[in-house]
Amino acid sequence: MAKKLVSESRGYLVRTVADAKDLAREFLRQVNGFDEAKMSFGLPEIDDRFHIWRVPIRVTRKKIGEVVIDAKMGRIDEEKTTKSELLVEREKEALKASATARKRKPDPVVSALPNMVIQGDSIEELRKLPEESVNLVFTSPPYYNAKPEYSEYSNYEGYLELMRKVIRVSANLLSEGRFFVLNVSPVLLRRASRNEASKRIAVPFDFHRLFIEEGFDFIDDIHWVKPEGAGWSFGRGRRFAADRNPLQYKPVPVTEYVLVYRKKTDLLIDWNIRKHSDQDAVRDSKIADGYETTNLWKINPSRSKVHPATFPEELADKVIRYYSFKNDVVLDPFAGIGTTARAAISAGRRFVMSEIESKYIDHIKSWMSTFPGFDVDDVTFVNTDRPDCTNKHLKF
Ligand SMILES: C[S@@+](CC[C@H](N)C(=O)[O-])C[C@H]1O[C@@H](n2cnc3c(N)ncnc32)[C@H](O)[C@@H]1O
Structure with missing residues:
Protein backbone atom coordinates (compact mmCIF):
# COMPACT_ATOMS: atom_id res chain seq x y z
CA MET A 1 0.00 0.00 0.00
CA ALA A 2 1.32 3.50 -0.86
CA LYS A 3 2.61 5.40 2.18
CA LYS A 4 0.36 8.24 3.26
CA LEU A 5 1.67 11.79 2.88
CA VAL A 6 2.26 13.64 6.16
CA SER A 7 -0.24 16.21 4.95
CA GLU A 8 -2.84 13.48 4.45
CA SER A 9 -2.31 11.81 7.79
CA ARG A 10 -2.57 15.18 9.51
CA GLY A 11 -5.69 16.08 7.56
CA TYR A 12 -4.19 19.26 6.09
CA LEU A 13 -6.10 21.26 3.53
CA VAL A 14 -2.87 21.97 1.66
CA ARG A 15 -1.81 18.51 0.58
CA THR A 16 0.95 18.73 -2.00
CA VAL A 17 4.06 20.71 -2.90
CA ALA A 18 2.19 21.95 -5.99
CA ASP A 19 -0.73 23.22 -3.84
CA ALA A 20 1.70 25.07 -1.59
CA LYS A 21 3.48 26.67 -4.54
CA ASP A 22 0.16 27.77 -6.10
CA LEU A 23 -0.91 29.49 -2.89
CA ALA A 24 2.51 31.16 -2.52
CA ARG A 25 2.46 32.35 -6.13
CA GLU A 26 -1.00 33.83 -5.71
CA PHE A 27 0.18 35.69 -2.62
CA LEU A 28 3.34 37.04 -4.30
CA ARG A 29 1.29 38.39 -7.24
CA GLN A 30 -0.39 40.75 -4.78
CA VAL A 31 2.91 42.11 -3.43
CA ASN A 32 3.41 45.58 -4.85
CA GLY A 33 6.74 46.01 -6.65
CA PHE A 34 7.67 42.30 -6.51
CA ASP A 35 8.39 40.82 -9.92
CA GLU A 36 7.04 37.32 -9.63
CA ALA A 37 8.44 36.38 -13.06
CA LYS A 38 12.02 36.83 -11.80
CA MET A 39 11.73 34.41 -8.89
CA SER A 40 11.57 30.66 -8.45
CA PHE A 41 10.55 28.47 -5.57
CA GLY A 42 12.82 26.22 -3.56
CA LEU A 43 11.37 22.93 -2.35
CA PRO A 44 8.38 23.56 -0.07
CA GLU A 45 8.54 21.70 3.23
CA ILE A 46 6.01 20.85 5.91
CA ASP A 47 6.81 21.84 9.47
CA ASP A 48 4.27 19.68 11.28
CA ARG A 49 5.18 21.01 14.71
CA PHE A 50 3.39 24.21 13.70
CA HIS A 51 1.15 22.77 10.94
CA ILE A 52 2.64 25.02 8.30
CA TRP A 53 4.19 24.79 4.87
CA ARG A 54 7.37 26.77 4.26
CA VAL A 55 7.86 27.77 0.63
CA PRO A 56 11.35 29.20 -0.04
CA ILE A 57 11.56 32.07 -2.54
CA ARG A 58 14.67 32.28 -4.63
CA VAL A 59 15.98 34.92 -6.97
CA THR A 60 19.03 34.06 -9.08
CA ARG A 61 19.50 30.92 -6.98
CA LYS A 62 19.69 32.91 -3.74
CA LYS A 63 17.05 32.42 -1.06
CA ILE A 64 15.50 35.81 -0.31
CA GLY A 65 12.73 34.72 2.05
CA GLU A 66 9.82 32.36 2.44
CA VAL A 67 6.05 32.23 2.24
CA VAL A 68 4.52 30.43 5.20
CA ILE A 69 1.14 28.79 4.76
CA ASP A 70 -1.21 27.58 7.45
CA ALA A 71 -1.52 23.96 6.29
CA LYS A 72 -4.86 23.33 7.99
CA MET A 73 -6.61 26.50 6.82
CA GLY A 74 -4.88 26.96 3.47
CA ARG A 75 -4.15 30.61 4.32
CA ILE A 76 -0.93 32.62 4.17
CA ASP A 77 0.52 33.15 7.65
CA GLU A 78 1.56 36.78 7.19
CA GLU A 79 3.21 36.95 10.61
CA LYS A 80 5.69 34.21 9.69
CA THR A 81 6.06 35.08 6.01
CA THR A 82 8.99 37.35 5.05
CA LYS A 83 7.69 40.93 5.05
CA SER A 84 6.65 42.24 1.61
CA GLU A 85 8.98 45.27 1.71
CA LEU A 86 11.93 42.99 2.52
CA LEU A 87 11.07 40.67 -0.37
CA VAL A 88 10.93 43.58 -2.81
CA GLU A 89 14.21 45.01 -1.53
CA ARG A 90 16.03 41.66 -1.53
CA GLU A 91 14.77 40.78 -5.01
CA LYS A 92 16.21 44.05 -6.34
CA GLU A 93 19.55 43.46 -4.59
CA ALA A 94 19.84 39.89 -5.84
CA LEU A 95 19.08 40.90 -9.43
CA LYS A 96 21.55 43.77 -9.26
CA ALA A 97 24.32 41.59 -7.78
CA SER A 98 23.87 38.91 -10.40
CA ALA A 99 23.89 41.49 -13.23
CA THR A 100 27.19 42.98 -11.97
CA ALA A 101 28.69 39.53 -11.49
CA ARG A 102 27.80 38.57 -15.06
CA LYS A 103 29.13 41.84 -16.46
CA ARG A 104 32.24 42.11 -14.33
CA LYS A 105 33.84 38.74 -14.34
CA PRO A 106 36.02 37.57 -17.14
CA ASP A 107 37.42 34.07 -16.60
CA PRO A 108 40.48 34.00 -14.31
CA VAL A 109 43.92 34.18 -15.87
CA VAL A 110 47.18 32.72 -14.57
CA SER A 111 49.10 35.43 -12.70
CA ALA A 112 52.23 36.70 -14.43
CA LEU A 113 54.04 37.47 -11.14
CA PRO A 114 57.43 35.87 -10.59
C1 LIG B 1 54.70 37.05 13.38
S1 LIG B 1 56.00 37.50 12.36
C2 LIG B 1 55.84 36.42 10.99
C3 LIG B 1 56.72 35.21 11.05
C4 LIG B 1 56.55 34.29 9.86
N1 LIG B 1 55.23 33.70 9.84
C5 LIG B 1 57.59 33.18 9.89
O1 LIG B 1 57.23 32.00 10.05
O2 LIG B 1 58.77 33.51 9.78
C6 LIG B 1 55.54 39.06 11.73
C7 LIG B 1 56.56 39.73 10.87
O3 LIG B 1 56.02 40.92 10.33
C8 LIG B 1 57.08 41.84 10.12
N2 LIG B 1 56.46 43.17 9.93
C9 LIG B 1 55.90 43.97 10.86
N3 LIG B 1 55.41 45.08 10.30
C10 LIG B 1 55.62 44.97 8.96
C11 LIG B 1 55.31 45.78 7.84
N4 LIG B 1 54.67 46.95 7.99
N5 LIG B 1 55.67 45.35 6.61
C12 LIG B 1 56.32 44.18 6.45
N6 LIG B 1 56.65 43.37 7.47
C13 LIG B 1 56.29 43.75 8.71
C14 LIG B 1 57.92 41.67 11.37
O4 LIG B 1 59.25 42.12 11.17
C15 LIG B 1 57.83 40.15 11.59
O5 LIG B 1 58.95 39.50 11.05
Whole structure:
Protein backbone atom coordinates (compact mmCIF):
# COMPACT_ATOMS: atom_id res chain seq x y z
CA MET A 1 0.00 0.00 0.00
CA ALA A 2 1.32 3.50 -0.86
CA LYS A 3 2.61 5.40 2.18
CA LYS A 4 0.36 8.24 3.26
CA LEU A 5 1.67 11.79 2.88
CA VAL A 6 2.26 13.64 6.16
CA SER A 7 -0.24 16.21 4.95
CA GLU A 8 -2.84 13.48 4.45
CA SER A 9 -2.31 11.81 7.79
CA ARG A 10 -2.57 15.18 9.51
CA GLY A 11 -5.69 16.08 7.56
CA TYR A 12 -4.19 19.26 6.09
CA LEU A 13 -6.10 21.26 3.53
CA VAL A 14 -2.87 21.97 1.66
CA ARG A 15 -1.81 18.51 0.58
CA THR A 16 0.95 18.73 -2.00
CA VAL A 17 4.06 20.71 -2.90
CA ALA A 18 2.19 21.95 -5.99
CA ASP A 19 -0.73 23.22 -3.84
CA ALA A 20 1.70 25.07 -1.59
CA LYS A 21 3.48 26.67 -4.54
CA ASP A 22 0.16 27.77 -6.10
CA LEU A 23 -0.91 29.49 -2.89
CA ALA A 24 2.51 31.16 -2.52
CA ARG A 25 2.46 32.35 -6.13
CA GLU A 26 -1.00 33.83 -5.71
CA PHE A 27 0.18 35.69 -2.62
CA LEU A 28 3.34 37.04 -4.30
CA ARG A 29 1.29 38.39 -7.24
CA GLN A 30 -0.39 40.75 -4.78
CA VAL A 31 2.91 42.11 -3.43
CA ASN A 32 3.41 45.58 -4.85
CA GLY A 33 6.74 46.01 -6.65
CA PHE A 34 7.67 42.30 -6.51
CA ASP A 35 8.39 40.82 -9.92
CA GLU A 36 7.04 37.32 -9.63
CA ALA A 37 8.44 36.38 -13.06
CA LYS A 38 12.02 36.83 -11.80
CA MET A 39 11.73 34.41 -8.89
CA SER A 40 11.57 30.66 -8.45
CA PHE A 41 10.55 28.47 -5.57
CA GLY A 42 12.82 26.22 -3.56
CA LEU A 43 11.37 22.93 -2.35
CA PRO A 44 8.38 23.56 -0.07
CA GLU A 45 8.54 21.70 3.23
CA ILE A 46 6.01 20.85 5.91
CA ASP A 47 6.81 21.84 9.47
CA ASP A 48 4.27 19.68 11.28
CA ARG A 49 5.18 21.01 14.71
CA PHE A 50 3.39 24.21 13.70
CA HIS A 51 1.15 22.77 10.94
CA ILE A 52 2.64 25.02 8.30
CA TRP A 53 4.19 24.79 4.87
CA ARG A 54 7.37 26.77 4.26
CA VAL A 55 7.86 27.77 0.63
CA PRO A 56 11.35 29.20 -0.04
CA ILE A 57 11.56 32.07 -2.54
CA ARG A 58 14.67 32.28 -4.63
CA VAL A 59 15.98 34.92 -6.97
CA THR A 60 19.03 34.06 -9.08
CA ARG A 61 19.50 30.92 -6.98
CA LYS A 62 19.69 32.91 -3.74
CA LYS A 63 17.05 32.42 -1.06
CA ILE A 64 15.50 35.81 -0.31
CA GLY A 65 12.73 34.72 2.05
CA GLU A 66 9.82 32.36 2.44
CA VAL A 67 6.05 32.23 2.24
CA VAL A 68 4.52 30.43 5.20
CA ILE A 69 1.14 28.79 4.76
CA ASP A 70 -1.21 27.58 7.45
CA ALA A 71 -1.52 23.96 6.29
CA LYS A 72 -4.86 23.33 7.99
CA MET A 73 -6.61 26.50 6.82
CA GLY A 74 -4.88 26.96 3.47
CA ARG A 75 -4.15 30.61 4.32
CA ILE A 76 -0.93 32.62 4.17
CA ASP A 77 0.52 33.15 7.65
CA GLU A 78 1.56 36.78 7.19
CA GLU A 79 3.21 36.95 10.61
CA LYS A 80 5.69 34.21 9.69
CA THR A 81 6.06 35.08 6.01
CA THR A 82 8.99 37.35 5.05
CA LYS A 83 7.69 40.93 5.05
CA SER A 84 6.65 42.24 1.61
CA GLU A 85 8.98 45.27 1.71
CA LEU A 86 11.93 42.99 2.52
CA LEU A 87 11.07 40.67 -0.37
CA VAL A 88 10.93 43.58 -2.81
CA GLU A 89 14.21 45.01 -1.53
CA ARG A 90 16.03 41.66 -1.53
CA GLU A 91 14.77 40.78 -5.01
CA LYS A 92 16.21 44.05 -6.34
CA GLU A 93 19.55 43.46 -4.59
CA ALA A 94 19.84 39.89 -5.84
CA LEU A 95 19.08 40.90 -9.43
CA LYS A 96 21.55 43.77 -9.26
CA ALA A 97 24.32 41.59 -7.78
CA SER A 98 23.87 38.91 -10.40
CA ALA A 99 23.89 41.49 -13.23
CA THR A 100 27.19 42.98 -11.97
CA ALA A 101 28.69 39.53 -11.49
CA ARG A 102 27.80 38.57 -15.06
CA LYS A 103 29.13 41.84 -16.46
CA ARG A 104 32.24 42.11 -14.33
CA LYS A 105 33.84 38.74 -14.34
CA PRO A 106 36.02 37.57 -17.14
CA ASP A 107 37.42 34.07 -16.60
CA PRO A 108 40.48 34.00 -14.31
CA VAL A 109 43.92 34.18 -15.87
CA VAL A 110 47.18 32.72 -14.57
CA SER A 111 49.10 35.43 -12.70
CA ALA A 112 52.23 36.70 -14.43
CA LEU A 113 54.04 37.47 -11.14
CA PRO A 114 57.43 35.87 -10.59
CA ASN A 115 58.58 34.66 -7.17
CA MET A 116 59.38 37.79 -5.18
CA VAL A 117 61.20 38.76 -1.99
CA ILE A 118 60.48 42.36 -1.10
CA GLN A 119 62.20 44.27 1.67
CA GLY A 120 60.11 47.10 3.09
CA ASP A 121 56.80 48.11 4.56
CA SER A 122 54.06 45.96 3.07
CA ILE A 123 51.60 48.83 2.96
CA GLU A 124 53.95 50.80 0.71
CA GLU A 125 55.47 47.98 -1.30
CA LEU A 126 52.46 45.80 -2.10
CA ARG A 127 50.63 48.76 -3.62
CA LYS A 128 53.08 48.58 -6.50
CA LEU A 129 51.97 45.09 -7.60
CA PRO A 130 49.17 44.55 -10.14
CA GLU A 131 45.61 44.05 -8.88
CA GLU A 132 44.37 40.45 -8.61
CA SER A 133 47.84 39.02 -9.16
CA VAL A 134 47.98 36.75 -6.10
CA ASN A 135 45.80 33.73 -5.42
CA LEU A 136 46.18 33.16 -1.66
CA VAL A 137 47.30 35.22 1.31
CA PHE A 138 48.64 33.38 4.33
CA THR A 139 50.27 35.26 7.16
CA SER A 140 50.56 35.87 10.88
CA PRO A 141 50.57 39.49 11.95
CA PRO A 142 53.23 41.15 14.09
CA TYR A 143 52.53 40.83 17.79
CA TYR A 144 50.91 43.75 19.55
CA ASN A 145 52.73 44.70 22.71
CA ALA A 146 51.29 47.49 24.80
CA LYS A 147 54.50 48.33 26.65
CA PRO A 148 55.63 51.67 25.26
CA GLU A 149 59.30 50.69 25.47
CA TYR A 150 58.75 47.73 23.11
CA SER A 151 55.76 48.72 21.08
CA GLU A 152 56.08 50.15 17.60
CA TYR A 153 52.39 51.03 17.73
CA SER A 154 51.08 54.11 19.52
CA ASN A 155 48.13 52.14 20.92
CA TYR A 156 45.98 49.12 20.10
CA GLU A 157 43.63 51.11 17.84
CA GLY A 158 46.66 52.41 15.94
CA TYR A 159 47.91 48.83 15.57
CA LEU A 160 44.54 47.69 14.21
CA GLU A 161 44.44 50.56 11.72
CA LEU A 162 47.83 49.49 10.32
CA MET A 163 46.58 45.91 10.09
CA ARG A 164 43.49 47.16 8.27
CA LYS A 165 45.72 48.81 5.67
CA VAL A 166 47.64 45.58 5.11
CA ILE A 167 44.37 43.65 4.74
CA ARG A 168 43.11 46.27 2.28
CA VAL A 169 46.22 46.30 0.14
CA SER A 170 46.35 42.47 0.15
CA ALA A 171 42.64 42.26 -0.75
CA ASN A 172 43.33 44.38 -3.78
CA LEU A 173 45.99 41.90 -4.87
CA LEU A 174 43.82 38.81 -4.32
CA SER A 175 42.12 37.38 -7.35
CA GLU A 176 38.33 36.94 -7.49
CA GLY A 177 36.87 34.76 -4.74
CA ARG A 178 40.21 33.65 -3.32
CA PHE A 179 41.22 33.21 0.32
CA PHE A 180 42.99 35.16 3.03
CA VAL A 181 44.07 32.88 5.87
CA LEU A 182 45.32 34.43 9.09
CA ASN A 183 47.14 32.78 11.96
CA VAL A 184 46.47 34.86 15.07
CA SER A 185 45.85 34.46 18.79
CA PRO A 186 44.87 36.56 21.81
CA VAL A 187 47.66 38.59 23.36
CA LEU A 188 48.47 38.65 27.06
CA LEU A 189 49.44 42.02 28.44
CA ARG A 190 51.40 41.38 31.60
CA ARG A 191 50.57 43.38 34.67
CA ALA A 192 52.89 46.24 35.46
CA SER A 193 52.72 45.71 39.25
CA ARG A 194 51.28 43.26 41.80
CA ASN A 195 48.27 45.55 42.28
CA GLU A 196 47.27 45.44 38.66
CA ALA A 197 45.56 42.67 36.75
CA SER A 198 47.03 41.26 33.59
CA LYS A 199 44.88 41.70 30.53
CA ARG A 200 44.14 39.57 27.53
CA ILE A 201 43.25 41.21 24.25
CA ALA A 202 41.00 39.21 21.95
CA VAL A 203 43.00 40.14 18.85
CA PRO A 204 41.38 37.49 16.57
CA PHE A 205 37.92 38.98 17.09
CA ASP A 206 39.13 42.47 16.24
CA PHE A 207 40.74 41.07 13.10
CA HIS A 208 37.41 39.43 12.25
CA ARG A 209 35.74 42.85 12.27
CA LEU A 210 38.47 44.25 10.01
CA PHE A 211 38.04 41.43 7.49
CA ILE A 212 34.28 41.87 7.32
CA GLU A 213 34.61 45.65 6.96
CA GLU A 214 37.24 45.22 4.25
CA GLY A 215 34.99 43.07 2.08
CA PHE A 216 35.62 39.46 3.06
CA ASP A 217 33.24 36.64 3.91
CA PHE A 218 34.01 34.52 6.94
CA ILE A 219 34.59 30.89 5.99
CA ASP A 220 36.16 28.97 8.89
CA ASP A 221 37.86 29.12 12.24
CA ILE A 222 40.47 26.43 12.43
CA HIS A 223 42.18 25.76 15.73
CA TRP A 224 45.84 24.98 15.63
CA VAL A 225 46.32 22.80 18.73
CA LYS A 226 49.78 22.49 20.21
CA PRO A 227 50.77 19.50 22.30
CA GLU A 228 49.98 19.75 26.00
CA GLY A 229 52.65 21.60 27.89
CA ALA A 230 53.23 24.08 25.07
CA GLY A 231 51.65 27.03 26.91
CA TRP A 232 52.75 26.39 30.52
CA SER A 233 55.92 28.42 30.28
CA PHE A 234 53.82 31.61 30.21
CA GLY A 235 52.65 30.88 33.74
CA ARG A 236 48.95 31.21 33.01
CA GLY A 237 46.99 28.94 35.29
CA ARG A 238 49.72 28.54 37.94
CA ARG A 239 47.95 30.62 40.52
CA PHE A 240 44.77 28.63 40.11
CA ALA A 241 46.65 25.33 40.18
CA ALA A 242 47.95 26.30 43.63
CA ASP A 243 44.87 27.94 45.22
CA ARG A 244 41.94 26.37 43.34
CA ASN A 245 39.64 29.32 44.01
CA PRO A 246 36.73 29.70 41.64
CA LEU A 247 36.87 32.89 39.53
CA GLN A 248 40.64 32.58 39.36
CA TYR A 249 40.38 29.74 36.90
CA LYS A 250 42.53 30.34 33.83
CA PRO A 251 43.08 27.66 31.21
CA VAL A 252 46.51 27.36 29.70
CA PRO A 253 46.19 28.43 26.06
CA VAL A 254 47.35 25.64 23.76
CA THR A 255 45.62 26.82 20.59
CA GLU A 256 45.97 29.54 18.00
CA TYR A 257 43.39 30.52 15.45
CA VAL A 258 43.72 29.97 11.75
CA LEU A 259 40.94 32.19 10.42
CA VAL A 260 39.79 31.67 6.87
CA TYR A 261 38.16 34.44 4.83
CA ARG A 262 37.13 34.62 1.20
CA LYS A 263 37.21 37.81 -0.82
CA LYS A 264 33.56 38.76 -1.29
CA THR A 265 32.08 37.60 -4.56
CA ASP A 266 28.78 36.39 -5.94
CA LEU A 267 30.57 33.55 -7.63
CA LEU A 268 30.62 30.09 -6.12
CA ILE A 269 33.90 28.37 -5.23
CA ASP A 270 32.95 25.97 -7.99
CA TRP A 271 33.51 28.87 -10.43
CA ASN A 272 37.12 29.20 -9.21
CA ILE A 273 37.64 25.51 -9.93
CA ARG A 274 35.73 25.17 -13.22
CA LYS A 275 37.02 28.40 -14.76
CA HIS A 276 40.64 28.02 -13.68
CA SER A 277 42.66 28.56 -16.83
CA ASP A 278 45.01 25.63 -16.15
CA GLN A 279 42.89 22.54 -15.64
CA ASP A 280 46.01 20.34 -15.44
CA ALA A 281 47.07 22.34 -12.38
CA VAL A 282 43.60 21.85 -10.91
CA ARG A 283 43.88 18.06 -11.38
CA ASP A 284 47.44 17.99 -9.98
CA SER A 285 46.37 19.91 -6.88
CA LYS A 286 43.87 17.33 -5.64
CA ILE A 287 44.41 16.60 -1.96
CA ALA A 288 45.42 13.07 -1.03
CA ASP A 289 43.97 10.97 1.80
CA GLY A 290 45.11 11.84 5.29
CA TYR A 291 44.00 15.48 5.12
CA GLU A 292 42.59 17.29 8.17
CA THR A 293 38.92 16.42 8.36
CA THR A 294 38.03 18.66 11.33
CA ASN A 295 38.92 22.18 12.38
CA LEU A 296 41.33 20.90 15.05
CA TRP A 297 44.80 20.70 13.58
CA LYS A 298 47.38 19.18 15.91
CA ILE A 299 50.77 20.55 14.95
CA ASN A 300 53.96 21.04 16.97
CA PRO A 301 55.07 24.65 17.34
CA SER A 302 58.22 25.77 15.54
CA ARG A 303 61.38 27.27 17.00
CA SER A 304 63.82 29.52 15.26
CA LYS A 305 67.15 30.91 16.46
CA VAL A 306 66.66 33.84 14.13
CA HIS A 307 63.02 34.88 14.65
CA PRO A 308 60.94 34.89 17.87
CA ALA A 309 57.54 34.24 16.28
CA THR A 310 57.57 31.84 13.37
CA PHE A 311 54.78 29.43 12.51
CA PRO A 312 55.57 25.82 11.63
CA GLU A 313 56.10 24.91 8.01
CA GLU A 314 53.55 22.11 8.45
CA LEU A 315 50.86 24.71 9.15
CA ALA A 316 51.78 26.73 6.06
CA ASP A 317 51.90 23.54 4.02
CA LYS A 318 48.35 22.55 4.94
CA VAL A 319 46.95 26.02 4.33
CA ILE A 320 48.66 26.27 0.95
CA ARG A 321 47.56 22.83 -0.23
CA TYR A 322 43.95 23.30 0.95
CA TYR A 323 43.47 26.84 -0.34
CA SER A 324 45.46 27.15 -3.57
CA PHE A 325 46.29 25.32 -6.77
CA LYS A 326 49.70 24.38 -8.14
CA ASN A 327 51.57 27.33 -9.68
CA ASP A 328 49.32 29.82 -7.84
CA VAL A 329 50.96 32.83 -6.21
CA VAL A 330 50.94 32.83 -2.39
CA LEU A 331 51.48 36.15 -0.62
CA ASP A 332 52.79 36.60 2.91
CA PRO A 333 52.82 40.33 3.77
CA PHE A 334 54.54 39.63 7.12
CA ALA A 335 57.04 37.11 5.84
CA GLY A 336 59.45 36.86 8.80
CA ILE A 337 62.02 34.27 7.77
CA GLY A 338 59.85 33.11 4.87
CA THR A 339 58.20 29.95 6.24
CA THR A 340 55.33 30.49 3.81
CA ALA A 341 57.78 30.60 0.89
CA ARG A 342 59.41 27.30 1.97
CA ALA A 343 56.03 25.60 2.07
CA ALA A 344 55.02 27.23 -1.24
CA ILE A 345 58.14 25.94 -3.00
CA SER A 346 57.59 22.42 -1.63
CA ALA A 347 53.96 22.47 -2.76
CA GLY A 348 54.79 23.74 -6.26
CA ARG A 349 53.36 27.23 -5.77
CA ARG A 350 54.95 30.63 -6.43
CA PHE A 351 55.39 33.19 -3.63
CA VAL A 352 55.55 36.89 -2.81
CA MET A 353 57.27 37.57 0.53
CA SER A 354 57.27 41.05 1.99
CA GLU A 355 59.21 41.78 5.20
CA ILE A 356 60.34 45.00 6.82
CA GLU A 357 63.38 43.75 8.75
CA SER A 358 66.59 43.31 6.77
CA LYS A 359 67.91 40.62 9.14
CA TYR A 360 64.97 38.37 8.27
CA ILE A 361 65.34 39.10 4.57
CA ASP A 362 69.00 38.06 4.88
CA HIS A 363 67.91 34.79 6.43
CA ILE A 364 65.44 34.17 3.60
CA LYS A 365 68.23 34.73 1.07
CA SER A 366 70.43 32.35 2.99
CA TRP A 367 68.09 29.36 2.95
CA MET A 368 66.81 30.06 -0.55
CA SER A 369 70.32 29.91 -1.96
CA THR A 370 70.69 26.33 -0.80
CA PHE A 371 67.12 25.05 -0.93
CA PRO A 372 67.18 21.64 -2.66
CA GLY A 373 65.81 21.74 -6.20
CA PHE A 374 65.15 25.49 -6.11
CA ASP A 375 66.91 28.05 -8.26
CA VAL A 376 67.26 31.41 -6.56
CA ASP A 377 67.67 32.94 -10.04
CA ASP A 378 63.90 32.43 -10.34
CA VAL A 379 63.32 35.06 -7.65
CA THR A 380 62.96 38.80 -8.13
CA PHE A 381 64.50 40.68 -5.19
CA VAL A 382 63.11 44.14 -4.46
CA ASN A 383 64.95 46.77 -2.35
CA THR A 384 67.60 44.19 -1.53
CA ASP A 385 70.46 42.64 -3.45
CA ARG A 386 70.22 39.26 -5.09
CA PRO A 387 72.17 36.79 -2.94
CA ASP A 388 75.63 35.99 -4.19
CA CYS A 389 75.45 32.35 -5.10
CA THR A 390 78.98 31.83 -6.35
CA ASN A 391 79.28 29.70 -3.26
CA LYS A 392 75.87 28.12 -2.78
CA HIS A 393 76.70 26.99 0.74
CA LEU A 394 77.49 30.47 1.90
CA LYS A 395 75.63 31.27 5.11
CA PHE A 396 74.53 34.80 5.88
C1 LIG B 1 54.70 37.05 13.38
S1 LIG B 1 56.00 37.50 12.36
C2 LIG B 1 55.84 36.42 10.99
C3 LIG B 1 56.72 35.21 11.05
C4 LIG B 1 56.55 34.29 9.86
N1 LIG B 1 55.23 33.70 9.84
C5 LIG B 1 57.59 33.18 9.89
O1 LIG B 1 57.23 32.00 10.05
O2 LIG B 1 58.77 33.51 9.78
C6 LIG B 1 55.54 39.06 11.73
C7 LIG B 1 56.56 39.73 10.87
O3 LIG B 1 56.02 40.92 10.33
C8 LIG B 1 57.08 41.84 10.12
N2 LIG B 1 56.46 43.17 9.93
C9 LIG B 1 55.90 43.97 10.86
N3 LIG B 1 55.41 45.08 10.30
C10 LIG B 1 55.62 44.97 8.96
C11 LIG B 1 55.31 45.78 7.84
N4 LIG B 1 54.67 46.95 7.99
N5 LIG B 1 55.67 45.35 6.61
C12 LIG B 1 56.32 44.18 6.45
N6 LIG B 1 56.65 43.37 7.47
C13 LIG B 1 56.29 43.75 8.71
C14 LIG B 1 57.92 41.67 11.37
O4 LIG B 1 59.25 42.12 11.17
C15 LIG B 1 57.83 40.15 11.59
O5 LIG B 1 58.95 39.50 11.05
